[in-house]
Amino acid sequence: MRAVTRVLTAVLATSAAASFATSATPAPGWRIDRVVVVMRHGIRPPTKAEPLPAGLAPAPWPAWDVGWGELSHHGEQAVTMLGAFDRATYAGVLGSGCPAIRAVADTDQRTVRTAEVYVAALLPGCTTSVDHEAAGQRDPRFSPFDGTSPLTNAETAAAANAALPQGGASRLDRDLADDWAAIDHILDCHASPCIAAKPTVVSANGGRVKLGGALATGGSFSETLALEYADGQPLAQVGWGRATRDTITHLLELHSREFALTARPPAIARAGSSALLGEVANALSAPDAPPFSLFVGHDTNLALIGGALGLHWKAPQFAPDDPPPGGALIFERWTDGSGRYRLAVRFRSQSLDEMRGLTPLSPAAVQTLRFAGCADTAGCDAAGLRSALQPGGPPLAK
Template identity: 35%
Template sequence: MPGLRPRHLLAQVLLACAMMACATASLAASPRVERVVIIMRHGVRAPIVGEAPLDTLTGAPWPTWSVPPEHLTAHGAKALDILGRSDRRWLAGLGVLPALGCPAEGQVRIWTNTAERTIASGEAFARGLTPGCETPVGHRPPNEVDPLFEPLRAGVAPFDPAAAIASIQAYTGGVDHLAARLQPALDELDRVLDCGAGKACSPRRASSVAPSADGRGIDLTGPIRDASGTAQVLLLQYVEGLSPAAASWRGVEPDTLKRLGALHAALFDVFTRPPYMTARQAGPLSRRVLEALDAPSVGGVDIFMGHDTNVTAMAAALGARLDAPGYATGDVPPGGALIFMSLVDDAGSRSVRVYYQTQSPQALRGLNDRVSRPAIGVLGHDSRAIPSGEFRRRLEAAITTNTDSPD
């Protein structure tokens, strides 16, 4: 170094060495990723039969879908393939999966619910995550009830309808008040549907919550129940590329869809977020998540392909807020996922970092590879991590309410 005296040169060398030592120490202190678990909603599908009630009026016919009701679309499969490729790059960078080639046996495990849309979604995501690898996608026989994803329908948890309804009413302040709070969104939905000036396009039944006929769940009636499905269909039309169309649905743009999404998100304030419902909806998946994180092999990923109820119930169990670009707070878009990353540092301390992964409506529609994947906080903790012991205690609170173990 010209112009530096030996004394100054020595100081520069010592400073450089100190900086290198600090960088090395910082690198050594970075926690290592042990395993990743993903709880995901299926991809873009055609509307479910009855999702937009038959007595919902519109100013133009509903668009025609290219697949049967409830099925994953070809567009939805492509979006999941793109998402899988994005996740492969991310996970390979973390050392969870190899950058090239096929993962070792057992490094990637995929289990889906039994509906066509979840099985097809698991297969599409696998094609992107492990291209050319024939990664197996496991599931029960098609259309059989899998208690992992549908514990109430499967009857694997003790269920007291009166206790459930009390919890729902306390959490929402009353389902009639929930509907009243969302009146601006209901009014906007009427304007979008354009069924005629001064008319309520969606039914305006009184709000109520009652035990289901089989005693295994609850039934919600009223404007939220009726309008939530319609709002979801409008979102699905947009991301599929069916609206805005040349002659109809001109007003359904992303900003409008985000506001209307509050109607769909409100369903989870009834079915998954009240504490009594959270414990029963999240129990079986909580058990499986903990088993996956306890797997002895280092590295690898478990994917559970289910529904928006699975994502919202797991988030509620952890006290995690679901916010994503382009969507109403608390709503879960097609392909939306909670990601749990198990970490261990050099001292052997373990923690779990939680991510919320989504593709915006524009990304889903345009089939681009822009993915939002921020680390998110859980109740009492910021977005950095939660100690493994506390993560486990929160999920075990849901597990203990399920006396029967799903196989």
């Protein structure tokens, strides 16, 4: 508890964050009156004891201080810094006291606990409940393909294959030969290749893209290395002492490439983000919505929204379009007080070193994303806001 308090005090002592909300202001006289944060959970261990296929790990994996897939204690402190940072940024929206906000999370421990820790730092001394379905129950806002999908397997596979380079999966594997070699070095594979010997395979099942082979293994492994590093584990244990931070940043391209096939193709992205984007649209446009809303889900949710809205980001020390632990898409509604609105979209994330060292976020933590949906000279009314977040397909739920 004292460690979390020290982190919170350190962040609140910095005033730089307060300037970020005023960057890219639509025009003089406009102000933010609504904020919606769609955030990935914080740092966690792998979701299972053996993150790689049997026989690939050259030695036992590092130990973690929580169960598989749960928010780590170090991750709690990193999330605390994010909540304090966002409080400083959006102090004008939150006001004083204990404002009514809405906080929603998926059912996993890591998402619920991330929301709880974030809200405690966002509104210190206040009591705010986090809404979520019962543990083990599917929430279609965060798990859109666990059950039914509006896409057939053929449509899903076609969308994913269209995102491959000319020459298909075999060309992709050839393009990534240096990455496979880097992973083989970390895995201490010398006699024969470990990763490149397993060609990437793209298929579909239940409306969800299924990856097999090198990219599936490499993408998962690159994130495991990043999580070990971000959690502050000794460097001698990160990748068994054979993975530097620069190597991890480079290999995270594989994690981003996974999303380019499984979540960002437009048809898949629209189908997978519709329910959550409907919530975002309502939070921005409904007359009775609170001034601040939070949705905590997974990296896939950010990738789906990014693909649906054509958003691209580059978090410090991560690959382009990779959603880091605690990373967030932030939707700001700006008003001039006359019923006109505009929408600004930003991406906020710690760097790998900021996560590892629990150091204050730098100005590079916030990026204004290119999104023209509701930023024209005339502004948008509430219906325009909803339309801006409707990337084709059927209308968003009212």
